Amino acid sequence: MRFKVLAELVELAEKENKPIYEIMIEEHVTETGETREKVIAHMTESFDVMMASVERGLKEDIRSFSGLTGGDAKRVYEYAQKGKTLLGKQATEAMAMALSTSEVNAAMGLVVATPTAGSCGILPGVLSSLRGSLGLEKEQLVLGMFTAAAVGYVVANNASISGAGGGCQAEVGSATAMAAAAAVELAGGTPSEAIQAAGLALKNLLGLVCDPVAGLVEIPCIIRNGFGSVLALAGADMALAGVRSVIPPDEVIMAMYNIGKVMPVELRETAMGGLADTPTARKLERQIYGNELNEA
Template structure:
């Protein structure tokens, strides 16, 4: 049985058996939960379908958050992609950005999402995976299997560090989600378990120290747009790993460093809305707009 205490453990076991991390995790989780692999796979398939639906729900023109502070970002980005032939980032990346915004917007409007690993970072993994499925025609089973790899990474991060903004800052939410997505993307592209680990490490290191400073204490500003940053970091980290660029600092050490940085952050920068963007003049005005003086 896998302990999910290190990325190294996952990589070593997968490479020893010459299988993907996802297959290793599916087999292990099925035994641990005492269910069939098919049953577990079908549950993950349902999660992917929820991701697809949350993209659609969040991309509606009239989508608005409960507070009214955000809404329609996914729609606007999708229109821009169409009008500007992909924009600066190109069609795949720009559409992925639109999807990440849409899912985060769906969450802000109390729609149904998959916390991956949290609601605040829910747009990153679906933004990456739904885009490869719908725009690049990747095999659906391969997409769903990659979610087991993403989940395993998330389990290791949760065990060694944190996935909660209140404990580790936004690096623990969007950083973890980007690491999960990066590993899944590498596997989907035929990368090795070691390359999955490299991508995971680079994604975490590139969001190290990211604070959690939600305006008005709501998971909207800057949270919705930070899902985009996490998505782009996931794609770029995966591509670097697939190109043979090593992380230099092992994934587990990156996760441990993220924990140390999170512990060092003051409470004002850990989901309390006591610092950062939340306490800027505009941030305070927006808070008052929602809750009154």
């Protein structure tokens, strides 16, 4: 890749007068040797999987194998259709669609890791909501995925996208930043605005711990995906309005990396602390695993 950090990505896009998604497509073509058409076809396949997971969670009565989660996506989506939501219909639908994808993941359904399975609902939720609110075609939304991928590439290579390595900030935080950047370009924003949106979204999730109840990617993971979709839209709106992150986005990523390094192991996907160590969480854990815990 010709860019390693977000500042270089913006500089490249501005110099060549191209959107971020175009830079990412060209870089991928160069690195893989595949044709542009083939690269876009691969991303389109991922998009189709995303949309299928969104639809499934909204239509089916999905329950996770543990029985802990399921059905919230349908509840929120039906609530959104009443037109009286406090967030507004678009943001509430984005939240429902993010929940939907995450519930499909918890039920061992097919999803796209964006950038991980634990944060798989945020980008699909945002893309699905923009499809309706902006009247975007499938081809346009696929291009937005390349914008998200460019941000994810930088985060993964300069910090972490692993809950075990850096807490939930590295998963939900990264996904929220990716979705915020994609939303800006899909709305007609500039590369600079897209990257500012990523920085604004990410810095409001710094320090978010990874504390899955019973070690499962369900509680609080699914709900955090729902909130992440709304935060992504908020970050995009702020950037499009002209708000800039005082701390440069690349420094926000650096801060996330440093926070992850000092985060206690109990708060990094071990289910040893945070919400996972509450009395209710331990009770649920015993209900799920039963004698396995006693024997351990």
